[in-house]
Amino acid sequence: MNSIPGRRLIISLFLIFLLLPIYWLVNMSFKTNTEIVTTMTLWPHQPTLENYKRIFTDESWYSGYTNSLTYVLINTVISIAVALPAAYGFSRYRFLGDKHLFFWLLSNRMAPAAVYALPFFNLYSAINLFDTPWAVALAHCIFNVPLAVWILEGFVSGVPREIDETAFLDGYSFPRFFVKILVPLIASGIGVAAFFCFMFSWVELLLARTLTSVNAKPISAIMTRTVSASGMDWGLLAAAGVLTIIPGALVIWFVRNYIARGFALGRV
Amino acid sequence: MDKTINQKAWFLVLPVFLVVAFSAILPLMTVVNYSMQDTFGNNQFFWNGVGWFKELLDPSTDLGGRFLASLGRNLLFSAIILAIEVPLGIVVALSMPREGWTVAVCLVILALPLLIPWNVVGTIWQIFGRPDIGLLGYTLNGLGFDYNYVSNEFDAWATVIVMDVWHWTSLVALLCYAGLKSIPDAYYQAAQIDGASRWAVFKAIQLPKMNRVLLIAVLLRFMDSFMIYTEPFVVTGGGPGNSTTFVSIELVKIALGQFDLGKAAALSLVYNLIILIVCWIFYTVMTNAGAERPVKPGGA
Numbered sequence: 001m002n003s004i005p006g007r008r009l010i011i012s013l014f015l016i017f018l019l020l021p022i023y024w025l026v027n028m029s030f031k032t033n034t035e036i037v038t039t040m041t042l043w044p045h046q047p048t049l050e051n052y053k054r055i056f057t058d059e060s061w062y063s064g065y066t067n068s069l070t071y072v073l074i075n076t077v078i079s080i081a082v083a084l085p086a087a088y089g090f091s092r093y094r095f096l097g098d099k100h101l102f103f104w105l106l107s108n109r110m111a112p113a114a115v116y117a118l119p120f121f122n123l124y125s126a127i128n129l130f131d132t133p134w135a136v137a138l139a140h141c142i143f144n145v146p147l148a149v150w151i152l153e154g155f156v157s158g159v160p161r162e163i164d165e166t167a168f169l170d171g172y173s174f175p176r177f178f179v180k181i182l183v184p185l186i187a188s189g190i191g192v193a194a195f196f197c198f199m200f201s202w203v204e205l206l207l208a209r210t211l212t213s214v215n216a217k218p219i220s221a222i223m224t225r226t227v228s229a230s231g232m233d234w235g236l237l238a239a240a241g242v243l244t245i246i247p248g249a250l251v252i253w254f255v256r257n258y259i260a261r262g263f264a265l266g267r268v
Numbered sequence: 269m270d271k272t273i274n275q276k277a278w279f280l281v282l283p284v285f286l287v288v289a290f291s292a293i294l295p296l297m298t299v300v301n302y303s304m305q306d307t308f309g310n311n312q313f314f315w316n317g318v319g320w321f322k323e324l325l326d327p328s329t330d331l332g333g334r335f336l337a338s339l340g341r342n343l344l345f346s347a348i349i350l351a352i353e354v355p356l357g358i359v360v361a362l363s364m365p366r367e368g369w370t371v372a373v374c375l376v377i378l379a380l381p382l383l384i385p386w387n388v389v390g391t392i393w394q395i396f397g398r399p400d401i402g403l404l405g406y407t408l409n410g411l412g413f414d415y416n417y418v419s420n421e422f423d424a425w426a427t428v429i430v431m432d433v434w435h436w437t438s439l440v441a442l443l444c445y446a447g448l449k450s451i452p453d454a455y456y457q458a459a460q461i462d463g464a465s466r467w468a469v470f471k472a473i474q475l476p477k478m479n480r481v482l483l484i485a486v487l488l489r490f491m492d493s494f495m496i497y498t499e500p501f502v503v504t505g506g507g508p509g510n511s512t513t514f515v516s517i518e519l520v521k522i523a524l525g526q527f528d529l530g531k532a533a534a535l536s537l538v539y540n541l542i543i544l545i546v547c548w549i550f551y552t553v554m555t556n557a558g559a560e561r562p563v564k565p566g567g568a
Contacts, residue, residue, distance in 0.1 A: 089280030119295030248383025
């Protein structure tokens with residue numbers, strides 16, 4: 001790749017710009033509230049784990065994390081399970097209305113969550129799923145299923161057709177071919193798609209907050225409530241924020257080489 | 269790739285169709301239903317025809333004024349962040365290290381903001397920007413700027429824009445980086461033999477190769493910034509006044525705050541229609557770009 005002048009400086013400055021606000025959050029999470037409010041310190045002078053301790057011992061806090069993870073995992077499993085056959089269908093065959101269907105899926109990925117907040121509230125209340133992880137998981141399908149189809153279609157198209165044909169000639173039935181041959185071949189693609197479903201379900205707040213009230217409340221909603229209720233417990237808020245960054249940071253490492261491809265909907 | 273025509277493929281896409289239809293079509297019908305009616309509570313509804321739509325598109329009414337103002341603010345916001353994020357993303361992608369362990373480190377740090385829940389992004393900047401306890405606000409005020417995003421409109425806008433640049437420039441950068449990686453070394457060697465300048469290399473080799481990913485980046489960024497809700501809501505709550513109230517924030521205010529179902533539904537439909545049109549342009553351009561790609565000189 002051809003270089004541009006001062007590239008080391010540019011990339012370093014940009015990375016510092018990205019890390020500074022995160023550093024400040026981590027810094028604050030280890031401070032006591034008195035230290036936060038009274039002094040301006042670049043690192044905690046009286047480091048404390050009190051904020052984290054409160055989150056891990058108070059059920060109303062840590063249940064937020066388990067609630068979030070529950071609907072995120074349900075959503076990821078549903079999305080991948082329905083998207084896999086569809087991705088194969090779109091990649092290999094033409095059928096009546098295929099292009100329209102594909103466009104319709106894309107348009108749902110782009111639809112503003114704010115539009116669906118109220119109707120979803122009505123819908124899931126009507127079928128008694130309100131305030132369960134299933135409501136949020138199903139609601140998040142509206143943008144995650146299209147995304148998974150798009151990403152997986154890109155990966156399936158990378159598998160040569162000859163492999164399908166050979167497998168069928170060898171007497172594989174379709175389901176057996178799918179599970180034994182296709183899925184292992186696009187394993188990395190499934191990983192990437194799962195990662196993106198995980199990610200978009202994890203970062204979304206509006207629908208998750210609208211569809212839950214008590215039992216299935218996600219951590220992000222618990223955070224917003226605490227800000228207003230307990231006034232200015234900045235240390236606790238910062239600690240909760242840091243804990244929401246960790247799952248994302250962990251999974252990035254595994255997909256770092258595929259991130260860009262996933263964001264391009266499998267089309268780089 | 270040649271695809272065979274096979275109507276049975278519908279069985280493969282049927283699960284997706286059902287899941288998405290359940291989440292998309294049913295709620296959309298509710299919205300259409302509400303948009304034509306008025307309610308005075310007690311679940312009593314009255315037919316209102318296209319009344320809400322008329323009001324929505326008429327700037328002299330309260331609803332129309334609010335909608336058009338938030339739409340204008342939103343378009344301005346999208347334009348500003350695109351003008352910053354796209355060039356910055358290209359520069360960052362060009363500055364990425366070529367090999368070694370630093371590549372992985374850079375990629376992970378770049379991706380980090382993308383995986384933070386959106387309200388936490390808001391929280392981070394809310395804390396970071398506060399004049400009393402935030403590093404940014406404290407430093408700016410220490411340098412003599414009267415910076416306060418809660419009371420000053422300009423500061424609120426600046427904060428929301430810098431936050432979005434922080435949050436999403438990485439996406440543009442990662443996409444461009446993937447585009448740049450696909451350029452074979454031979455291109456650069458040829459350019460070197462020709463004695464091409466750096467600018468010429470960028471214009472003749474790198475930019476054309478990034479075209480496609482840039483297109484995706486621009487459209488994704490446009491769509492997502494056009495429906496931005498959580499981050500500015502957490503930081504500024506739409507204020508001071510209404511200065512950072514974007515369309516989604518206005519919509520949620522009307523729908524879940526005031527429970528003005530008819531107005532909210534009419535706004536939703538118009539909002540969705542705008543998104544749908546942009547989406548269609550996106551899709552057409554993408555599929556055309558895809559169709560052009562396999563064509564090789566000589567028609568092989």
